[in-house]
Amino acid sequence: MSTTERSVDSAVELKPITQRPPLRQYIRELRARSEYIRAVPLSDMRVQHLDTLLGNVWFLLNPLMQAGVYLIIFGPLLAVDRGVDNYPVYLVTGIMVFRFFSQTVNGGTRNMKKNESLMRSLYFPRAIIPFAASLSNFYQFLPGMAVVLAIALATGESPSWRWLLLPPILVVAFIFVTGCGFITSRLGHIFPDLDSALPHIIRMGFYGSGVLYAPESFTSNRSALLVFDLNPVFQLVSLVRWALLDRPSPDWFWLAAPGYATVFFVGGFLYFWRAELRYGSQQ
Amino acid sequence: MIDTTSNDYADEDAGDDDDDTEDLVPTLVARNVHVRYNSHADRDPSTSLLRMRRKNVPRGSRAEVHAVRGVSLTLHQGESIGIVGSNGSGKSTLVTALSGLIELSEGEVLATSRPALLGVGAALRPKLSGRRNIMLGLLALGLSRAEVNNRMKAIIKFSGLGDAIDRPMATYSSGMRARLAFTIATEVAPDILIIDEALAVGDRDFRARAANRLQEIRDAAGSMIVISHNLSEVASMCNRVIWLEDGEVVQDGEADTVLANYESANPSPKKAEKRMKRRAMRRRIRAREREKALEWAIENVDGDIAIPPDSTAPSGPAASEQAADPAPRPSDGGVA
Incomplete structure (x- = not known):
């Protein structure tokens, strides 16, 4: 082995490739592939409905049908709409935002498994996988928001300056959800069982995020309401409803929601990066 | 390990002197590489659970697979190393590790740049068109969209x-898929290219193109690691060969020596193939003889004594073997 040792000493340009790249270099490698990051979600979406008759119409039809189902069940049937002026918009807003969140977080547990063969044949910063998955879900969330706007106009809401604040709110939502996606991507890689367990936990979050009803119309218990207020998804949904329906939303949500987004995004990214090398390996 | 010297220039190989590696610039150095992973191991379904408990046979559970066990090697500029070994000897796992794509259990790999790995199962997106796969693959390798568009026609x-x-x-055949993967992987000429059986499925035209491009890469001082079961291909492409078995290096040295040893340890399956062919031929000849005899017997069913017309012609196993031997043997390009 003496030859090996010597050649290592004489060659300064040899770099370890089986060690985790330092954070700065990692981010540099990610930025160098910005075009790839943008191309992946679009190609994923291109093939998603390829085998169907209606094809890409499903990107619009899917949120429409989902909205329809919830409107029929929770509107006239169960009358959960107390305390809400424009219940259709209220409900569909919540469903769309929550759907974006749950799809990214639930899908995260399968992200690394799904891309195993890709990772075993090509090197790229692995963070691209959860990021692109989140971006893909975000793109699919946008037609859902278009449906919401259409319903809003159809039910007599008139456009206001508050609508202009929708894009920044949605960007904050994207950052928060992507951070969560980083976390479940690594967790799902460590515990594949999470794939079965997480949807139930997320479903609990569905009822705790005020998607279907206005919590304040059902309880006046302060601590119960605080639980809702501290929930980042509830905050995001409230902000979107504020922009669309002028529903009151606490001012501090404007600080709390971006705060949550920053913490989850940075924390989630770092958490994901720390296991960078392990993702391609068989578990 | 019989010979671990990484020096393939025989004329310089006068002892293990210090100036051996002076003009040999290493591009990849692997030190004591180990890869272990856990896998599910099923129980033998033919043993009942009850009997298993009685006999204390281990039940199906997770078992550790130690795929690569302490491999060290140095690859130099302009050098091509061939890796040979039986199925399951850890060749593919080793090169995935050398490419920095999986976590090592032990050891380390140093390289001047990340090797490009080209395998049969190169992960392209099956539902996307070849063109879009080229775009995505090259973007992933760090090219810009404009660059890819400019080169798309040539690609x-x-x-x-x-x-x-x-x-x-x-909708592609495996050969077409190999063409696409090879095109993408070599479009950005890599400093280090690792080929894992990726050329095996190509047709002659593709092999010629691939050989040209590989020569270009080598001329540009790139280095290569080639896994192949086609020993003549290994012999023609590589000056150095590593023989891997059970995740360990059996021998590392000059191509001719290692290949000869590998062959004598693993007698060419072609010999067995020949034996099978000879046997089949013998059976066919015997069947034909029987048929002829039958035909003749039917034709002469009215006669009283049945004598085959060609009773003077040689018959029996010894003769048919003679007849079978000069039979044409297709696809005999092996290394005798």
């Missing part, structure tokens, strides 16, 4: 896929 021409380029890759 498609090199791939030789023609009109198929706009069909989903799922």
